[in-house]
Each structure stands twice: as structure tokens, then as C-alpha cells.
Amino acid sequence: MIAVIETGSVRSAARKLGLAQAAVSKNLTALEKSLGVPLLVRSARGVEPTEFGRIVLRRARIVDAELRHMQEEIESLNGDAHKLITVGLSATAEAMLLPVAVARFREHTPNALVSVLGGRSSSTIAALREARIDFAVGPLPTDQSVSDLHTEQLCSSDLGIVVRADHPAADARDLASLAPYGWLYSVQQTGGPAIVSLMRKHGLPDPTLVAHCDSSSALISMLLQSDYVTLNSLAALEPLRAKGLLKVLPIEVDLPPAVQYLMTPTMRPLTASAAALAAEFRRASRRLRR
Structure with missing residues (x-):
């Protein structure tokens, strides 16, 4: 079932597993019959799990992972993993x-x-x-x-406001000076991005949010190639600050x-x-x- 959902069709799953399509279909039918509920439904995007199927899929992934981990530990004991x-x-x-x-x-x-x-x-x-x-x-x-x-x-890691070294607002000393610029963020608090809380705390309009960057590479790439600003972990960006590529603005950030x-x-x-x-x-x- 996992392969069917991941590939989008019984045919693709059979190809991935090296099995006959009929064998995959037979196993799915047997599973549905044993559970007494429909697990899959066809849609314009291919085969998708039903609500019952999502429950089975979640559990099946755990079982599959445990079997793979067991195999890894056995192979590790043999020294060939x-x-x-x-x-x-x-x-x-x-x-x-x-x-x-x-x-x-x-x-x-x-x-x-x-x-x-x-x-x-x-x-x-x-x-x-x-x-x-x-x-x-x-x-x-x-x-x-x-x-x-x-x-x-x-x-x-303490938080700070960071821009690229040659940013137009590289000499800014207060949050109000950064109002014209879009913000990148990854740090969140209860209720939303930390930068929104900070702006409201200082009586300023909500910032213009451009992107939520869950990847450090995406955050850094956008910072270096734009006029965007970020409120972020200083330790995470310290290597690029030390190389002169990024600048930490001298603006107090009263956040945990x-x-x-x-x-x-x-x-x-x-x-x-x-x-x-x-x-x-x-x-x-x-x-x-x-």
C-alpha cells in the first residue's frame, strides 16, 4: 500500500517493487477485505488513500520502518551494512x-x-x-x-535583525526604518511569526512577510540577493556575518x-x-x- 500511494498507481507500484500488477492488486484487495473498509480511491491525481487508508498508511510506514531498522541492525552485526x-x-x-x-x-x-x-x-x-x-x-x-x-x-541562540552587508538599511538603528522592506522568517511564537509580535510591541504596523524559510540555504540565498530583512538566530548566521556577507543591525530585540x-x-x-x-x-x- 505504501508503494501505491507514493507512486500514485498500482502499475507504478508494481514496477517499483518488481512484482506483477495483478499481485499488487490482489494484496490490496485482500487487505481491504480483512479490514472491512475501503483503503484507496481513484482520483484525477491517481490513487489516493481514503480516511481509513490514511490510518493504515500511517501505521504501515511505522511497521515498514521498524522492519528496515531490524534489517539494518542485523546487517550491522554482520559488518556489511x-x-x-x-x-x-x-x-x-x-x-x-x-x-x-x-x-x-x-x-x-x-x-x-x-x-x-x-x-x-x-x-x-x-x-x-x-x-x-x-x-x-x-x-x-x-x-x-x-x-x-x-x-x-x-x-x-539569541535573536537579532540581519541584512546583507551592503543593504540600503545597513545603518538602521530602529525598527521603524525597516518598514519599507519585506521580511523573511523562520522563528515563530504562539500566534505567528516573532517579527509580527515585535513590531506590535513597539506600536508599529505589521511587517510585510515575504517568505517562511524552513531551509537555512533558502533564507541565506534570499538575504544575499535581495533587500529583504530577517529576524533570526544569530548563531545560525554567524559564519556569514564573520565573513562580511551579512550584518547584524544594532536594534534591541526583546524576545526569548x-x-x-x-x-x-x-x-x-x-x-x-x-x-x-x-x-x-x-x-x-x-x-x-x-
Whole structure:
């Protein structure tokens, strides 16, 4: 069923799995019959899950991930595994922790491959619950409970207002001077983007929001090639500031820091390789706290 949903058709799923189309159809029919509910429906976009199908798909992905993890651990014990670890990262975690964590991890696990999923906390946590990623690093969501996850605070970073070094407002010293410019954001608070809260706190009109950047590369690319402004983690952008490409404006930002958490599933153990990578994220965060 997973392959059918991911490819959009029974025929494509059969091709991906190396099975006859009739065999895939037979298995789907048998599954629907055993559960007593329809799981798939055809639409203009191909085969899509019904409401029942979404429940089965979510559980099936967890089972599939556990089977793959079991196979990996068996192969690792035999010494012939090629390890794949998939992590979900916020833009801040991607910039602050990922390079150091992966570099150290690869020193001890040279045959491992790390796959990075970006996005909002809500999407990475959904992926974590469905076992599409091994663990996540980012802020805790403000719109949902994470009681089913183990959360561990790793590090925090003060926020600041940043522009490219040759920005027209590079000498600005107050928020009002930035009113003409569009804003890029990734840091959110309860109720919306942190920059909106900050502007309202100072009695200014709401800022013009241009893009929510869940990827650090997207944020940096847009900052360097436009007149956009961002309220963001200073530690995440420090390497580019140190190189003279970005500038932190001397404007006081009275907001709590951006806190990054390591999130792992409470009821699903990490594989040995995923646990080793998580340990390197912890080590990278301790390095920042010194």
C-alpha cells in the first residue's frame, strides 16, 4: 500500500517493487477485505488513500520502518551494512549543528549516509511519528502536544535583525526604518511569526512577510540577493556575518532565544547508527555552550 500511494498507481507500484500488477492488486484487495473498509480511491491525481487508508498508511510506514531498522541492525552485526539515517531539522539546527555533527559522525561511521528533511516543526514531528525520520532537532511546536516524544534541550541562540552587508538599511538603528522592506522568517511564537509580535510591541504596523524559510540555504540565498530583512538566530548566521556577507543591525530585540530540542520517539528505539548521530548533535550543542 505504501508503494501505491507514493507512486500514485498500482502499475507504478508494481514496477517499483518488481512484482506483477495483478499481485499488487490482489494484496490490496485482500487487505481491504480483512479490514472491512475501503483503503484507496481513484482520483484525477491517481490513487489516493481514503480516511481509513490514511490510518493504515500511517501505521504501515511505522511497521515498514521498524522492519528496515531490524534489517539494518542485523546487517550491522554482520559488518556489511550501508547505514541510512534520516533526520528532520529546523533551519537553525541545520546551520548551527548539522555540519559539525555529521563531520564527527562520519569519522566513526564512514559508510553511513545522512538524509536531511527540512520543514516546520509540525511537519518534521509528523514525519517522526510516522517513522519517516529517525529523530528531529528544532523548536517545540506551539500548536500541539509532544507528550508521546522524548524531548531534550540542546542549545539556544539569541535573536537579532540581519541584512546583507551592503543593504540600503545597513545603518538602521530602529525598527521603524525597516518598514519599507519585506521580511523573511523562520522563528515563530504562539500566534505567528516573532517579527509580527515585535513590531506590535513597539506600536508599529505589521511587517510585510515575504517568505517562511524552513531551509537555512533558502533564507541565506534570499538575504544575499535581495533587500529583504530577517529576524533570526544569530548563531545560525554567524559564519556569514564573520565573513562580511551579512550584518547584524544594532536594534534591541526583546524576545526569548530560539531553543533547539532533540526529539525522539518514546516507544521506538533508535538504531545504533541513529543513536550515534544523535549523540554527535548533543556534542555539537555542548560545544556551542562553552
